Amino acid sequence: MRALNTAATGMMAQELNVQVISNNIANMRTTGYKRQRAEFQDLLYEHVSRVGTQTSSDGNILAAGIELGSGVKAAGTPRLMTQGELVRTGKDYDVAIRGDGFFKILLPDGRTAYSRDGSFELDAQGRLVTVQGNVVQPGITIPQNASSISINAQGQVSVTLPGSNTPSQVGQIELAKFVNKAGLEGIGDNLYLETPASGTPQNGTPATDGFGNLQQGSLEQANVEAVSEISELIAAQRAYEMNAKVISAADQMLSATANLMR
Amino acid sequence: MQSPTAGLGEPVAAAIRIVRPREGRRLADSKGEKPVDNASLVGLSRLVALEREIDVVANNIANLNTAGFKSDGVVFQEYVDETASSGDPTSTDSQVSFVYDVATWIDLGQGAMERTGNALDVAIDGSGFLAVQTPAGERYTRNGALQVNANGELVTSAGFEVLGASGPITLQPTDHDITISPDGTISVREGDNVKTESQRGRLRMVGFEQPELLLKEGSGTFMAPVDVTPQVDTKSRLVQGTLEKSNVHGVVEMTRMIDVTRSYTQVANMLVKEAELQQAAINKLAEVPA
Numbered sequence: 001m002r003a004l005n006t007a008a009t010g011m012m013a014q015e016l017n018v019q020v021i022s023n024n025i026a027n028m029r030t031t032g033y034k035r036q037r038a039e040f041q042d043l044l045y046e047h048v049s050r051v052g053t054q055t056s057s058d059g060n061i062l063a064a065g066i067e068l069g070s071g072v073k074a075a076g077t078p079r080l081m082t083q084g085e086l087v088r089t090g091k092d093y094d095v096a097i098r099g100d101g102f103f104k105i106l107l108p109d110g111r112t113a114y115s116r117d118g119s120f121e122l123d124a125q126g127r128l129v130t131v132q133g134n135v136v137q138p139g140i141t142i143p144q145n146a147s148s149i150s151i152n153a154q155g156q157v158s159v160t161l162p163g164s165n166t167p168s169q170v171g172q173i174e175l176a177k178f179v180n181k182a183g184l185e186g187i188g189d190n191l192y193l194e195t196p197a198s199g200t201p202q203n204g205t206p207a208t209d210g211f212g213n214l215q216q217g218s219l220e221q222a223n224v225e226a227v228s229e230i231s232e233l234i235a236a237q238r239a240y241e242m243n244a245k246v247i248s249a250a251d252q253m254l255s256a257t258a259n260l261m262r
Numbered sequence: 263m264q265s266p267t268a269g270l271g272e273p274v275a276a277a278i279r280i281v282r283p284r285e286g287r288r289l290a291d292s293k294g295e296k297p298v299d300n301a302s303l304v305g306l307s308r309l310v311a312l313e314r315e316i317d318v319v320a321n322n323i324a325n326l327n328t329a330g331f332k333s334d335g336v337v338f339q340e341y342v343d344e345t346a347s348s349g350d351p352t353s354t355d356s357q358v359s360f361v362y363d364v365a366t367w368i369d370l371g372q373g374a375m376e377r378t379g380n381a382l383d384v385a386i387d388g389s390g391f392l393a394v395q396t397p398a399g400e401r402y403t404r405n406g407a408l409q410v411n412a413n414g415e416l417v418t419s420a421g422f423e424v425l426g427a428s429g430p431i432t433l434q435p436t437d438h439d440i441t442i443s444p445d446g447t448i449s450v451r452e453g454d455n456v457k458t459e460s461q462r463g464r465l466r467m468v469g470f471e472q473p474e475l476l477l478k479e480g481s482g483t484f485m486a487p488v489d490v491t492p493q494v495d496t497k498s499r500l501v502q503g504t505l506e507k508s509n510v511h512g513v514v515e516m517t518r519m520i521d522v523t524r525s526y527t528q529v530a531n532m533l534v535k536e537a538e539l540q541q542a543a544i545n546k547l548a549e550v551p552a
Contacts, residue, residue: 001313003320010324017327037378039407039419040328042321044480048314049365064337064365067478068314069321072328075419075481078409080380100438179435180410199412202435209453210438239326242512246320249523253316256530257309260537 002068003250009071010243013040016074017236024224025233032116032190033222034079035229041075081181084116084223086215092149093120093128096220099212101175101204104137105130105191112137114176114201117190119219128157128171132189140171153213155206175211176201300358305533307360311338312526314363319519322510330405330482331508332368333515339364370473373404373509375501381440382408382416385506388498390467394422394483395430401483402468402476402492407505416448420481426463427494433462444499469495 017038027033048066055062086096095118097103102114113134120136123129128140142149146159148167155173160166178184183197194201204211315336325331341360375385384406386392391402401422408424411417414433416424423430426448433440437450437460446465451458470476470492476484486492 002317003313006317006320006324010320010326013324014327040325041405041420041481042325042328042331042478045478047477050477062365064367064474065477066314066363067334067366067368068317069325069334069478069480071321072324078419080378082379082381177435179414179433180412182409183412197412199414199435209436210451235327238512239323242323242326242516243320245516246316246323246519249519250316250320252523253313253526256527260530260533 001250001254002070003246006069006071007243007246007250009043009073010246011240013038013072013074014236014240014243016077018233018240020077021229021233021236025226025229028222028224028226028229030190030222031119031219032084033224034081034084034116035222035224036077036079038077039075040072043070043073045069078182079184079186080223082223084220086218087221088218090217091119092151092217093122094118094217094219095120095151095173096215096218097175097206097212098215099206099210100181101177101206101211102181102192102201104174104176104201104203106135106137106139107191108134111193112201113187113191113193114178114184115191116220118214130189136173138171138174140173142170146170151214151216153207153215155214172205173214174203175206176203177209177211178202301536302533304358304360305529305536307341307362308529309526309533311336311361311363312522312529316519316522316526318366319515319522322515323512323519325508326510326512326515328405328482328508329407329505330373330403331510332370332373332404332478333508333510334366334368334478336363337365337367338362367474368476368478369509371509372506374507375504376507377503378505379503380407381442381503382410383503383505384408384442384465385501385504386467386498387501388495389473390469390495390498391484391492393425393466393468393492394418395425396420396422396481396483398479399485400425401479401485403482403484404506405482406500418482420483422481422483425466427466428463431463431465437462442500442502444501445496446500465500467495467498467500468492469498 020036020038024035045067048068050065053062097116102116103118105113105115107113119131120128122142123133126142126144128136140157142159145162148160150158156169157171158167158169161168178201179199180197183195184192185195187193206212206214318334318336322333338361341362343358386404391404394401394403403418407419409417409419410433416431418424431448436453439451441449446467448462449459450462452460470490472490475487475490479485
């Protein structure tokens with residue numbers, strides 16, 4: 001009976017849905033996290049009798065055929081790259097992006113990763129690094145004796161050095177942009193990698209060409225909305241239960257068939 | 263007779279009774295006597311039809327959370343087979359009716375609108391479809407969860423290119439703040455320009471005079487048969503930041519499922535009873551009086 005398999009595809013799809021939702025909820029407080037959404041599509045149809053088939057020699061056609069679907073499949077779990085809320089932290093090296101860009105982060109293996117998480121720190125050499133210690137690209141070194149660090153909306157990093165009244169610029173934060181942000185590959189640690197689907201990164205300075213402004217002393221929260229995730233979770237759970245019921249209904253019918261012969 | 267659930271759409275096939283005396287002959291005894299297993303055959307026709315229906319219900323429930331999915335229903339028909347009466351082989355006054363599933367129909371009713379806030383999600387308010395380009399040709403969809411691919415082209419989640427009223431729609435890497443107006447016009451802010459909008463094309467929305475003739479092809483797409491031509495739909499509106507959910511009603515499908523399983527068990531029981539009856543008849547008739 002086809003219904004058994006069809007319902008099984010439904011259960012698998014809803015299982016994936018719950019997985020995605022639970023990951024979103026788990027990352028509700030993760031800086032720069034972008035929520036994912038499970039998208040589904042119907043599977044192929046068997047056209048048992050095709051609509052439009054001629055049913056008589058005088059040209060009558062079938063007004064509706066018989067189509068039997070075979071269930072559902074997951075089409076993808078794209079990330080929804082909408083802007084998260086900015087929360088004021090007051091910390092000098094916390095930077096939030098208001099717009100489309102990504103910070104460029106150098107991984108230990110030499111690859112460049114992209115991130116929306118701007119909770120930076122300084123390492124022993126005074127370089128601007130992520131919490132994991134990966135260097136922000138292009139490298140920016142803050143002199144040891146510098147005071148009052150300021151990062152403006154355009155990404156210029158300025159410090160005041162002893163014996164000087166005017167701030168001097170020590171670096172410029174660059175951002176990267178993708179034509180298809182949803183196509184980036186998440187690798188954990190709030191980092192994304194470029195993929196053939198995302199397109200190649202376009203580099204630029206903040207506050208130009210739609211790269212987004214930087215805001216010092218703020219962090220971008222996850223764009224997860226608890227209420228919508230919970231309602232999605234309820235819908236997914238109920239859909240899972242209904243698919244399970246279909247399996248037991250199909251089973252009941254099969255057992256009735258088996259009992260035909262006594 | 264099973265009729266589609268009322269209130270969710272109109273069944274497309276209205277013919278209920280088809281009389282085809284000649285074709286059906288082989289199922290019955292043309293010599294006059296009704297065959298003993300007629301009841302079993304009628305029951306069997308019902309079981310086969312119910313199996314089809316549970317398949318359709320299972321597919322609907324599996325797609326309970328599939329955006330833009332349209333549920334299917336089943337239409338059953340009575341298949342009247344006229345058998346000659348024993349007294350007069352030429353008269354056809356004795357009828358046996360079988361059941362068969364004549365069609366599945368697509369419920370094209372509007373699904374629930376869910377607000378997502380995602381700029382590339384569009385829901386169609388109305389009876390229109392979005393035109394997409396698949397490797398097999400032009401197809402139509404109600405699933406408006408759009409994405410941008412690496413070339414900046416607007417695609418569906420299956421990767422099919424969404425067609426514009428005048429050619430494909432391509433976004434530039436510097437585009438931001440995408441707006442999709444109710445008539446499908448896509449406008450963006452380009453680069454540093456925050457005052458004026460640039461247009462990137464208009465989504466091609468089509469309608470059909472007989473949408474019930476569309477064929478489902480999976481991946482949320484519908485195919486138009488050769489003699490069904492899409493027309494430009496100006497009545498439907500697009501709602502940005504919203505997705506049309508599946509129009510499957512969980513409660514309706516569960517009720518149908520209960521109905522199907524109960525009927526199936528009943529008919530199966532009837533078949534068992536019929537078999538017992540035949541067994542008893544054989545035993546009875548075989549008793550030769552001494």
